[in-house]
Amino acid sequence: MTTVPGPPIATGRTAVIYEWIPGQVLKVFTDVLGTEAASLEVRNSEQAFELGITPIRCHGVVALEDGRIGVAFDRLHGAALTTVAERRPYLIPSVARRLAHVHAFIHSTTGQAFRDICDIAVNLLDTEAFAPLTVVERDDLRTHIHAMPSGNAVLHLDFHPLNVFEHGEGLATIDWQSTASGDPAADVAATIVLFTEAEPFPGISTLQRIVYQSVQRLMLRSYLAEYQRLTGIGPDRITPWMTTARVLRLGWLDVESERDALLKRICADTLRSAR
Incomplete structure (x- = not known):
């Protein structure tokens, strides 16, 4: 067609x-x-x-x-959760809890048909984005990623409130291109990277950036608390996955304004894990 x-x-x-x-x-x-x-x-x-x-x-x-x-x-027939929160800021904690419920629901599903998250991350280490790293640093990263816990849950890996919409009588998640299978904690780590380390929007003003990041921090706190309440998965399981989440972000998109900071964090993470 x-x-x-x-x-x-x-x-x-x-x-x-x-x-x-x-x-x-x-x-x-x-x-x-x-x-x-x-x-x-x-x-x-x-x-x-x-x-x-x-x-x-x-x-x-x-x-x-x-x-x-x-x-x-x-076609979707409702607003993104980001839009809901922007229109009614007093609903930010509620929106974050709804986001956590959707994420927990996704993770309750087995994702054997999808690629393994660790395999994806290791393959990305051979892309141009990681050229600044030495051979030893890339090998250390491979070892670190391969040592992460296995799992078979569906992982969205681009899960944020712009990808979850009010639709009909419920919520609809979109953008499944990056979907993988693995430990649910890895997907939460990817969401944390999106909230805290990804460039918000190209070209926004300093004031807009400050407001946006303040809203993001509030939403992230509420989301993480509700997700842990629902699943029992907290920082002890999520934090070790931050390196892999950063590898995915850098390898998939390689946003110029994010590149140096992500590489520094990835290398620092690897050094800590090797001690």
Whole structure:
């Protein structure tokens, strides 16, 4: 199927969401990602739908007339949890608790159809993002990652309130491209990195950044407390996964403004674990 999408309705770091046929939207990837990313998103999204951890159905790959590749999805009918919190700041703790409930639900599902998180992270060490590291440093990282606890839970690995929407009478999680299987604590560590170490939005003002980060800190505290209450998983299990979470963030996106800080933290983490 080759055609032209409607007007854009949302823009992210790696894709743009367009109007599509009635009841659907089209996620079009940047040139950097293209066909491989689209195919992976289709496979993971279909599996997530079949497992019942998202109500959003994937309708397959679409080739556009300009050569870009997209993936069609059911249209969402509500606001992202980030938007809910921004509109009514007094609901931030409640929104964070809802986020924790969704994450715990995802982790209650077995994800054997997805790639193992440790295998993904180790493979990323051979990408250009890790070129500044020495051979010894990369070998130490491989050893560290391979030593992490195993697991078979579904891990979203891009789980934050912009990827969870009010939809129908419940909530819907989107963006399953990075999904893996493993220890749930690894996914929580990835969420912590997104909240605390990822660049918020390119081009925002200093004041906007301060406000955004303040809201993020409040939401993260409430989310972590509720997640631990629901699952029993706390800092003792989550903290050891921070290195792997940083490897994933750097290896997948390699955001220039994040690169140096992530590399420093990754190396520092590895030195501590080797002692």
